[in-house]
Amino acid sequence: MQYLLLINDEEDDRGLMPEYMEYTEALQASGALAGANQLQPAHTATTVRVRNCEILVTDGPFIETKETLGGYYLIEVDTLDEALEWAAKIPSARFGHIEVRPVVMRQAEVNA
Amino acid sequence: MIGVLGDFDLAEDALQDAVTTALERWPRDGVPANPAAWLVTVSKNRALDRIRRNRTLQRKTELLAELATEPMEDDVIPDERLSLIFACCHPSLAVETQIALTLRSLGGLETDEIARAFLVPEATMAQRLVRAKRKIRDARIPFRVPRDDLLPERLAAVLRVVYLIFNAGYGPPVRRDLCNEAIRLAAMLALLMPDESEAHGLHALLLFQDARREARVRHDALVLLDDQDRSLWDGDEIASGQRALARAVALRARGPYLLQASIAAAHSEGTSDWPRIAALYAQLTAVDPSPVVALNHAVAVAMAEGPGSGLTLTDGIAGLDDYYLFHSVRADFFRRLERAAEARDAYARAVALAPSDIERAFLEARRSGL
Numbered sequence: 001m002q003y004l005l006l007i008n009d010e011e012d013d014r015g016l017m018p019e020y021m022e023y024t025e026a027l028q029a030s031g032a033l034a035g036a037n038q039l040q041p042a043h044t045a046t047t048v049r050v051r052n053c054e055i056l057v058t059d060g061p062f063i064e065t066k067e068t069l070g071g072y073y074l075i076e077v078d079t080l081d082e083a084l085e086w087a088a089k090i091p092s093a094r095f096g097h098i099e100v101r102p103v104v105m106r107q108a109e110v111n112a
Numbered sequence: 113m114i115g116v117l118g119d120f121d122l123a124e125d126a127l128q129d130a131v132t133t134a135l136e137r138w139p140r141d142g143v144p145a146n147p148a149a150w151l152v153t154v155s156k157n158r159a160l161d162r163i164r165r166n167r168t169l170q171r172k173t174e175l176l177a178e179l180a181t182e183p184m185e186d187d188v189i190p191d192e193r194l195s196l197i198f199a200c201c202h203p204s205l206a207v208e209t210q211i212a213l214t215l216r217s218l219g220g221l222e223t224d225e226i227a228r229a230f231l232v233p234e235a236t237m238a239q240r241l242v243r244a245k246r247k248i249r250d251a252r253i254p255f256r257v258p259r260d261d262l263l264p265e266r267l268a269a270v271l272r273v274v275y276l277i278f279n280a281g282y283g284p285p286v287r288r289d290l291c292n293e294a295i296r297l298a299a300m301l302a303l304l305m306p307d308e309s310e311a312h313g314l315h316a317l318l319l320f321q322d323a324r325r326e327a328r329v330r331h332d333a334l335v336l337l338d339d340q341d342r343s344l345w346d347g348d349e350i351a352s353g354q355r356a357l358a359r360a361v362a363l364r365a366r367g368p369y370l371l372q373a374s375i376a377a378a379h380s381e382g383t384s385d386w387p388r389i390a391a392l393y394a395q396l397t398a399v400d401p402s403p404v405v406a407l408n409h410a411v412a413v414a415m416a417e418g419p420g421s422g423l424t425l426t427d428g429i430a431g432l433d434d435y436y437l438f439h440s441v442r443a444d445f446f447r448r449l450e451r452a453a454e455a456r457d458a459y460a461r462a463v464a465l466a467p468s469d470i471e472r473a474f475l476e477a478r479r480s481g482l
């Protein structure tokens with residue numbers, strides 16, 4: 001079962017890179033890591049909407065918030081408790097917040 | 113195999129298991145050098161696992177039958193009830209959802225009964241329950257007793273839900289079905305987690321509080337504990353509470369429910385031993401530093417040492433300005449210190465904040481009596 005751990009925090013440089021490297025290594029060693037990326041800052045975002053066949057493109061994220069989406073981990077674990085355990089260890093969890101979302105599993109992936 | 117295990121069905125099942133595994137693994141990993149031996153070994157291990165698991169369940173079921181004093185509607189084995197309540201009270205669910213789910217899944221209350229208990233439209237409650245079950249399924253909230261490192265906080269959440277259910281039933285207005293359900297759940301938890309002091313502590317606390325239910329309200333007015341007609345207290349329930357408290361104390365931990373139960377027990381004796389109660393509250397403030405506990409501590413200290421000491425303690429409590437009992441307690445201290453003007457003001461504030469007619473009437477009577 002896959003969960004997406006969405007990392008939200010203010011964009012201050014908190015010097016967490018060494019901790020992130022350690023965390024990612026631990027996640028990888030456990031076999032639970034399915035994917036991960038750091039995102040460019042929120043100001044680099046572009047929002048796209050299509051309404052009545054019209055493509056609307058605006059500068060920035062959809063909603064301006066103090067804590068912005070900075071990165072994600074995609075993990076493979078059996079239960080929510082394990083996902084929560086990994087989420088709590090993410091370095092930014094001490095400052096911002098981590099949203100844990102179960103991924104919709106398609107039948108083919110479930111049987112794999 | 114049957115000879116070894118002495119159980120035809122078990123042997124057959126175990127062999128079936130082993131064959132299924134073989135059909136999965138051998139194409140991938142290759143056929144073992146001695147396929148027959150492999151099958152026998154794997155079957156035996158599977159069977160032994162199953163026997164071990166059944167013995168554990170069997171032991172727990174026997175324990176249940178032995179100790180339970182009231183019939184538990186259990187076509188559901190004890191392990192599953194524990195797993196269920198931990199799932200219902202998972203922290204990823206809102207507390208009101210935890211309460212509703214627990215009442216529905218373990219209490220067997222109907223949706224409309226739960227809705228009425230918490231003053232919520234039935235459709236709202238129904239939707240709450242549906243969403244919760246979906247979340248348990250879709251987010252894979254686990255059905256199991258949490259691991260040791262998670263257990264303290266998860267058990268605390270479960271006990272809290274049970275306590276909130278009891279509180280909702282205690283009122284006023286009183287709803288016996290909720291109180292009874294809470295006590296039943298507390299008993300179940302104490303039975304199924306006999307090494308957890310706080311489970312026994314909560315069980316004891318609810319029994320002591322429930323024992324006083326007949327004496328709490330008289331002619332629609334709230335009666336203070338010391339003024340209660342003790343002949344109306346349920347002696348059997350107090351005795352049960354003392355037994356549960358003893359079990360909690362024997363386990364040596366000193367958590368908040370055990371301390372509250374000890375306080376309730378002290379109140380249940382001939383006359384309330386206020387110095388002992390004040391000391392217990394002091395211990396409670398250490399493990400539960402909430403302002404309401406501090407307020408109760410002040411009340412006990414006032415009874416043990418005089419209203420002046422109590423008043424000084426309340427001066428140091430922050431955050432209770434909107435709590436009617438804070439002002440009524442201070443009003444009572446002022447009254448006993450013969451500071452009538454301050455007492456009147458404090459009663460006025462208490463009346464303005466009182467949550468129901470019963471409390472309001474009580475406070476008005478006190479204010480007029482100045």
